[in-house]
Amino acid sequence: MLGMIAARLKTTIPSVIGVIIVTFLLTRVLPGDTAAYFAGPAASNEAIADIRSKLGLDQPLPVQFVSYVVALVRGDLGTSLTTGQPVTADLAQRLPASAELTLVGLLISMAIALPLGVLAAVRQGSWIDHLCRIVATAGVSLPVFFTGLLLVYVFYFILGWAPAPLGRLDVFFSEPPRVTGFLLIDSLIARDLGTFSAALSQILLPALTLAIFSLAPITRMTRASMLAVLGADFVRTARASGLSTRKVIGTYAFRNAMLPVVTTLGMVFSFLLGANVLVEKVFAWPGVGSYAVEALLASDYAPIQGFVLTMAILYVALNLLIDILYGVIDPRVRLEG
Amino acid sequence: MAITRRAAIAGGIAAPFLMTGRASAQSPSRSETLLLVQEYGPNSLDMQGIGSSQPVNGVALNCYDRLLRFKPVPIPAGGGNQVSMGELEGELAESWQVASDGMSCTFKLRDAKFHSGRPVTAKDVKWSLDRACTIGGFATTQMNAGSLEKPEQFVVVDDKTFRVDFLRKDKMTLPNLAVTIPFVFDSELAIKNSGGDPHAKEWLKNNVAGSGAYKVESWKPGVETIYVRNDDWACGKLPQLKRIIARDIASPSTRRALMERGDADVSYGLPPKDFKDLLDGGKINVVGVPIPNGVWGLYLNSQVGPFKDVRLRQAVAWVLPYDKMLQASLFGRGVDMSGGPETPKVAWPQPFPYKTSIEKAKELVAAAGGGFSTTLQFDAGNATVAEPMSVLIKEALGAIGINVEISKVPGANFRTEIAKKTNPMTLNRFAGWLDYPDYYLFWTMHGNNSIFNIANYQNPALDKLIDAARFSADKAEYDKLVVDFVKLVNNEVPMVPIAQPTHDVALQKSIGGYQFQPCREPDFRYLTKG
Numbered sequence: 001m002l003g004m005i006a007a008r009l010k011t012t013i014p015s016v017i018g019v020i021i022v023t024f025l026l027t028r029v030l031p032g033d034t035a036a037y038f039a040g041p042a043a044s045n046e047a048i049a050d051i052r053s054k055l056g057l058d059q060p061l062p063v064q065f066v067s068y069v070v071a072l073v074r075g076d077l078g079t080s081l082t083t084g085q086p087v088t089a090d091l092a093q094r095l096p097a098s099a100e101l102t103l104v105g106l107l108i109s110m111a112i113a114l115p116l117g118v119l120a121a122v123r124q125g126s127w128i129d130h131l132c133r134i135v136a137t138a139g140v141s142l143p144v145f146f147t148g149l150l151l152v153y154v155f156y157f158i159l160g161w162a163p164a165p166l167g168r169l170d171v172f173f174s175e176p177p178r179v180t181g182f183l184l185i186d187s188l189i190a191r192d193l194g195t196f197s198a199a200l201s202q203i204l205l206p207a208l209t210l211a212i213f214s215l216a217p218i219t220r221m222t223r224a225s226m227l228a229v230l231g232a233d234f235v236r237t238a239r240a241s242g243l244s245t246r247k248v249i250g251t252y253a254f255r256n257a258m259l260p261v262v263t264t265l266g267m268v269f270s271f272l273l274g275a276n277v278l279v280e281k282v283f284a285w286p287g288v289g290s291y292a293v294e295a296l297l298a299s300d301y302a303p304i305q306g307f308v309l310t311m312a313i314l315y316v317a318l319n320l321l322i323d324i325l326y327g328v329i330d331p332r333v334r335l336e337g
Numbered sequence: 338m339a340i341t342r343r344a345a346i347a348g349g350i351a352a353p354f355l356m357t358g359r360a361s362a363q364s365p366s367r368s369e370t371l372l373l374v375q376e377y378g379p380n381s382l383d384m385q386g387i388g389s390s391q392p393v394n395g396v397a398l399n400c401y402d403r404l405l406r407f408k409p410v411p412i413p414a415g416g417g418n419q420v421s422m423g424e425l426e427g428e429l430a431e432s433w434q435v436a437s438d439g440m441s442c443t444f445k446l447r448d449a450k451f452h453s454g455r456p457v458t459a460k461d462v463k464w465s466l467d468r469a470c471t472i473g474g475f476a477t478t479q480m481n482a483g484s485l486e487k488p489e490q491f492v493v494v495d496d497k498t499f500r501v502d503f504l505r506k507d508k509m510t511l512p513n514l515a516v517t518i519p520f521v522f523d524s525e526l527a528i529k530n531s532g533g534d535p536h537a538k539e540w541l542k543n544n545v546a547g548s549g550a551y552k553v554e555s556w557k558p559g560v561e562t563i564y565v566r567n568d569d570w571a572c573g574k575l576p577q578l579k580r581i582i583a584r585d586i587a588s589p590s591t592r593r594a595l596m597e598r599g600d601a602d603v604s605y606g607l608p609p610k611d612f613k614d615l616l617d618g619g620k621i622n623v624v625g626v627p628i629p630n631g632v633w634g635l636y637l638n639s640q641v642g643p644f645k646d647v648r649l650r651q652a653v654a655w656v657l658p659y660d661k662m663l664q665a666s667l668f669g670r671g672v673d674m675s676g677g678p679e680t681p682k683v684a685w686p687q688p689f690p691y692k693t694s695i696e697k698a699k700e701l702v703a704a705a706g707g708g709f710s711t712t713l714q715f716d717a718g719n720a721t722v723a724e725p726m727s728v729l730i731k732e733a734l735g736a737i738g739i740n741v742e743i744s745k746v747p748g749a750n751f752r753t754e755i756a757k758k759t760n761p762m763t764l765n766r767f768a769g770w771l772d773y774p775d776y777y778l779f780w781t782m783h784g785n786n787s788i789f790n791i792a793n794y795q796n797p798a799l800d801k802l803i804d805a806a807r808f809s810a811d812k813a814e815y816d817k818l819v820v821d822f823v824k825l826v827n828n829e830v831p832m833v834p835i836a837q838p839t840h841d842v843a844l845q846k847s848i849g850g851y852q853f854q855p856c857r858e859p860d861f862r863y864l865t866k867g
Contacts (some may be wrong), residue, residue: 036752083558084380164600171582283585286560
């Protein structure tokens, strides 16, 4: 197993190097002058030149690249000009927020999509199949910021059920001691139920927004893969042997249908991490997505490079995890490096 | 007992409910706490530092003290106070005296203490002003604007007495000591933590070492800043609010919803339309102050392209739909800059004598040789206001045969574009901190060609008037110079003023004591709740 993981990791090295080079070059060809932007409104040309040399932007590109890589090896991603903090600290602070939101969104989505997909496949053509189709189409065609604003409008503004969309915690709660960075887990570790429920109520609406968006691929994939499995020989044999419908669907069909669904889940998770930029904006969620966008608007190189690199590494890790999960779900899948 | 999988799961699920009965520490109650929601927060705690963003002014204002501050005067339309540029009051200075030759000013310091407990001395004042003059970037530029240029100008007389020597008689020197740049650091604390840097830039960026009315309790860049009151503040009446929470909420719709539901107390920086709706709704107070020395203007490049011809610049000024632009882009939250008197007043900005008249514009275009095509650029960051404005400009100019193409420049790139000074038309808003007509024109139309002279306007006659006004000590002479140069730009129109925008802020009805400051950041020291 360990050998397999090591072999897999080895193949990802070239892609990570590629990501480093490409993000470096891409951020340099972006229009905009970082030094001019941060010199402030009334700065003279000398002041701008001064800032440029302080940021090392007056050096030729290869020299800038070498110093970037050298810093990277030391774990230094540079300093963000928009927040004024080291990028590593910013990302460490914000990544758990995005990850928590995305995971909760994905869990909600799975809780709805998997049963819906299975039912739609079992009762093909029934009202539940149509419902599944409508939910999937609606979910995928509504832009996330629209769903987000709509949910805020209905559940916060009109009904007043949801708390104010003020980020991860209401202003009158203080964050639990940081262990994982996931407020839901940290508050439980601190055994602080008040903070836990406050964090839970804050995360519910944004997570629901993400869930609605990601329902479609999961439901459709579950349905399609269940249909294929239900038509397979071994299901017919199981039925003919007189097993109960529950046993046939729950134990035999569903497990076999899971493989493509897990692949989809991995994909959905990684695109949700990126796609929650707008959700983060609407709900003032202090995540990595909004961080990267703000940096992009200000031509702030370091955070963009850090963000892309983190995402790439996350993606690699996720793919590895899914590969391992394959083996768990279906022992026939053997992984070769 | 063997730990089975089932037992482990049950234990895991039950764990959070085994409460130890420890209640979390609660902060001051809602009535003593103010919740401010803003688009984005500070990127540093040091306004003198290079690259500090606009909200850092708020940190400087509330957490640090200056020698002087602007005197609050009621806003004519009500709702709170604004400042009077000419009238100052002491902040760290108990009293001050300009020498009889008018070439220096001596300040007596109050018995104030830094947050660290150390008394504020003249040595700290000198260290801080020296720093502002030598650190470079915006701070130094702003100091220079008031003829504060060299460390030798700042003299420690004794522990409690401090003197500023003037380089020349400049009416902006004293007001410039009241803006958010020349604030006073605890120099000993800063030097101790500086790690060898004479400006202690890195440490002061992340720490407050001041004597101001508030301390920063916690700062999470991009998320929130929490201020707590400094109960030992000596430079004014103790503020009523004990704690201020400033949360960064990027989406204006969310900020508006928070205000309307009553969950947030104060919000800055909503789009003009939201302010108008909130005002019309009547549940929330909206206080507007026409931004002193601020105006939306259409800059016409006087050196490159078609607008070299003054007749075409005048034609543009005659054809703009001023009222429509004010209503459609600012939703009426501003002052119309058209239809002014032939003889200008001593004020800036003020309406130019132009008003919409297509015939006059057509005549001028015909005399200058007929229609042409050109481009208009604006900063995409200002799109909420600039986009509808530029569409109306395009439509109006189309009627006199000038075909306009609109170009929206991303924020990071806009500065580079205006520095080139080649685009024929630029729509931009500029506001000067120091409210003097000559100050505004010095930045935007003077031959020194600062970046904000977007029209690239060069006229030695105008430079002479502006320079004379800047250092004139005689009121009557000053007034005459101002009238003369405003008359000159009325005729030359390198920039067509469109509207003086209103600086709006939304406050719950329970919030009082609003104080407008030229830096346009919230001043918590005067706010009250309840």
